[in-house]
Amino acid sequence: MKKYKAYLIDLDGTMYRGSEPIPEAVQFVNQLRERGIPHLYMTNNSTSSPETVAERLAGMGVKCEADQVMTTSLATARYLHEQTPAASVYVVGEQGLEEALEGYGFRLTENEPDAVVMGLDRGITYDKLSKATEAVRNGAMFISTNEDAAVPTEQGFHPGNGALTAVVTTASQKNPKFIGKPQPIMVDMAMQALGLSKDEVALIGDNYDTDILAGVRAGIDTIHVNTGVTSREAAAAKETPPVCQVETLAEWAEYL
């Protein structure tokens, strides 16, 4: 098996399921850390800051720093900063997204914004959706942290940010730029941070339609782990299957 110099690792379904850590995954990343093999976590979750995610992982026995965590909010703020650093921004989203945008120095406003940025917002209101619609119809840049249709909760599946974004897409007849997986943007940013070439890094994830597809689109090798959304068989049957498949990350520890 090929030895990779670094790993990009998904969180939900790969490191944990809801609030339950996956022991083989925890052991695996602690081995990476002990051996000094660089690894970054990549999540479509836009509501939590990297610090909060790192604390959550610490609570599961994973030692990691906040700068190892790339959230879609961070990637969105960075993307917008690359495109138009002086933009005024209307945000529909939670604290993690607001903090990421403020961290890049963006001015947040409700009035005639240059850009509308949408992330999962469990405090959504008709007023917020109307302001976003008006701004996008008036020509504001339209960015959305991810296109997740639904998010798993203890009560069942609830609307994801992709579903909330559909309100503004439908009402404005304009499509947003999506940042999160399966778009390759986060992978590209992570590659820049690592400073390695594409054939030296592998992406590990459980969900074919977000994780693996993001890796495929970014042109890096992918490792599917059978602990989450997509079954081993379903992943193998895809037109572009993952490069490798394991039942748990304990299997991959042999190839470090």
Added chain:
Amino acid sequence: MKKYKAYLIDLDGTMYRGSEPIPEAVQFVNQLRERGIPHLYMTNNSTSSPETVAERLAGMGVKCEADQVMTTSLATARYLHEQTPAASVYVVGEQGLEEALEGYGFRLTENEPDAVVMGLDRGITYDKLSKATEAVRNGAMFISTNEDAAVPTEQGFHPGNGALTAVVTTASQKNPKFIGKPQPIMVDMAMQALGLSKDEVALIGDNYDTDILAGVRAGIDTIHVNTGVTSREAAAAKETPPVCQVETLAEWAEYL
């Protein structure tokens, strides 16, 4: 010109624009009333009751009874009653929709409903969208009063019920049954109420994509009036253009 025995008439863009009545239209319908020519108003607005709509028209100088007004809420309640009269219903919508459903004897509930009914709800919350998503994913019948993408307001275009419905469609991956124009259901119900045959009735409206298309699909003649959304030229250029076109309803008064 053909003499019709009855008319189905749109409201917004045909009888008024926002809170401003269109004088030729007001005069026209008052002529219909004087001559005893039956006419019904048909609106995709789901938030107001027929009584409220009739009062609004009265304030513009139009004499009409509440039973001349067919709202999408009323049509939705009637449709559901025809399909499954004993259904328990989870409503996402405003007073006009709740009243219409209660008027048909439906039990409204948040818990394990047989049907989810969505209408424009300016008090929308993530909790309501989540409950609707869960129910539809669990197999509840899914009905939406109309597919309007955006609604005009004094501040600009805000999300219509079609845009809000897109949240649940995206999150559940199930499409609703839409009731309002351009679906022909309201026209069919109005025809039943009139008791006339299809070649005796014409539909009058300003919006090709909702009003005229509903008439086309229901198989009745359509009269396009150039006082609202669709321009005369745009309507004439459609694959199935309206049967007649007038600048204002003053023109059509000659053919009564």
